[in-house]
Amino acid sequence: MRAEVAIVGNGVAGTACAMRLAREGIRPLLIGPGLPVDRPPLTKSALADGVPRLLSDAARLAERGIDLLDGMVASVDLAACMLTVATEEGETSVAAERVVLTTGLAYRPPPIPGLDGAFVNANPHVFDALGRLLTSGPVEIIVVGAGLIGTESAATLAQAGHSVTLVDLLDRPLDRLHAPLPDLGRETLDELGVQFHGGVAIESATEYSLETAAHGTLEADVILAATGGVPFAPPGLAIDPEHLPLAVAADMLVPGYERAYACGDLVLVPHARFGAMRFPHWDAAIGTGEHVADSIAGNGGPYERLPYWWSDIGPRRLAEVGFAEAASTWAEEDGLHVGRNTSGEPVCVLVVDAPRRLREARAIVQDGA
Template sequence: METTTEVIIVGGGFAGVACARELGRRGIRTLLIDKNSYHQFQPLLYQVAASQIGVSEVTRPLRSIFHRTNTVKVLTAEVASIDVNTHSVTTTDGHTYLGRMLVLANGAEANFFDTPGAQEHGYPLYSVRDATRLGTALVSALNTVNNEPEMEHGVRVVVVGGGPTGVEISGAIAESFRYVIPSYFSPEVAEKCSVHLVDMLPNVLPPFDDKSKAYAVKRLTRMGVKLKLGSGVTQITPGSVTFADGANLPADIVVWAGGLKAGRLIAESGLTLGRGGRVDVQPDLKAPGVEGVYVLGDTANMTDARGDKLPQLGSTAQQAGKWAAKNIAAELTGGSTKPFEYVDKGYMAMIGRGSAVAELGRKRRLVHGPIAFAAWLAVHLVLLSGVRQRATALISWAEDYLTHNRSHVVLGRAD
């Protein structure tokens, strides 16, 4: 069975939701397809894994976002294939949907770079399922150590990847070991636990200024995170991580924050692929070589109007989604598209309790410490989808940072 609409959007992330919202505001019939029934706020998934906030704070039902927008229909289904030439999308239940325009914003997946054992034994952190799976594994490992006091070591965590995600999850886990585990288990258990942050590059936070990198290293070290930089991971086994320089680290849990790549749908789309298996889109966010196809978010390598490469950030995806919708509206009415005019808001990374680094705006104004921490909180509250999500996240942060209490139940399975 085939169903026709004006615009089909594959993916309910930042870019897809922003695009659908703008199209809905303009009264354009839109079908938004995602395998999940909810929108997930990826920048805070590491806090779900560390039990700092709950799943409900980072998820919002897609239908609740669009329940007052009659021209946007939400379909919960897994996409089996796409045809960029006919703008058709076929789901795993055999239904095919046709659109005058097609938007691909279906996100990415962990890039293990063919590292032996990484996919089998590493814990990526890109979805709610990833976060709950990692959180469950941490709690399970802590229970094992607590139940076997004769063990010489505690939970040994190795985080692979020194980018913002790696830095944030390292700080969050180290913070838990220092402030939370002593009261939930025992000081003896906490003292035996460790966190290593490793990366093949000689420093952390590659996109940031050297001063921000130095501040991050200082704060992480003070929190007890041990750094091993300048040597890549060559193998991961159930109990260890091996490096190119021959070193070996024992590891009970390996968090993989080593990068992302576009998923299967993009790889099989027939579109020309660039870095990370993503599509190098044109300045107006359209895929090259085909008509009426836009590629956004983590599935695209985007540039601004000046040709500068844009970061894979939530704010970038949101802006791109809204801009693409405006271009789509122009095309549907016989108008012309315009190059994406990106508003650079800078970079941010949390480094534990009351501490963060921020480089604000195109001029990269450097802010570190409590002020950057407050700015981080404010920005993420604004980006969160829904009033209830913002309110509960704020309450959870206050409870966590003021009392060290972790009341959130971690769901999911560790295997």
């Protein structure tokens, strides 16, 4: 099989890249298991009704001039742009003019005995079983991990009528994020009736329980692991896992290769203003996917798209523009939470429950450039 551009990964970044290439008249081959699917943690309705949301279907992709190959890449030769893909019918070889790696993150529970049997709601395939449990009626759920995905998931499940306990080794939900996010997260969870336990060291787990060092045995009908993901590179790719996320050039080329690109959660985003940054969010997946397509089509330039993320934690809407890690100080300014760098420039703005002020927040960060 031959392809103008072979895209390895059919998530948000891969689909965005394919759509943009097709608009430029370049026919891509999108490779991945099944149809392109959105990230379940960010489609809260998937937790509410147990059904992951597709990014597109086969008919619409065909109309746009996008080919699909249902399978998993088994090996990659980036120098020759050759792929081996494992499908239900057997192995298929793909010779491409260019290759784009969009393999994103791999989500696995931490290496705790028994926890590998927990549901990982970032993996679409678990919804075959998880969806039936969540839609069968109110159940007791323990969510392990109180980062952004875990806190969002706990709030969504509580709103759906389930009894939810959220646990983390850290003392607060969203504890790795800047103020006032941890306090806002805890306040919202309390309002929704989510029980939060911090400082929980899990020693072992079963399908329905956690054994902890200081909190005894915690039991539930469902154990849901929301402990984050790590960048994932396809088998056969000569990249040391310690070198992930992958540093790419401004045009998203993989260093050392002339026809291989990478984007999405796999890469350090080469931002023109903020430098190489890890930013594993939906909007960056779209932005970097489209940036690769522009580079392939000859319309490339510096990557200047402002970092942006949002989160619905129950009824609370959080949105942030800019790069929080570039901020050295934070202060509330006219109802917005503004982060400034050591030179006093606004580099990030958090908007809480005020979506109409998002344009204002974006202008504040842009004016600080």
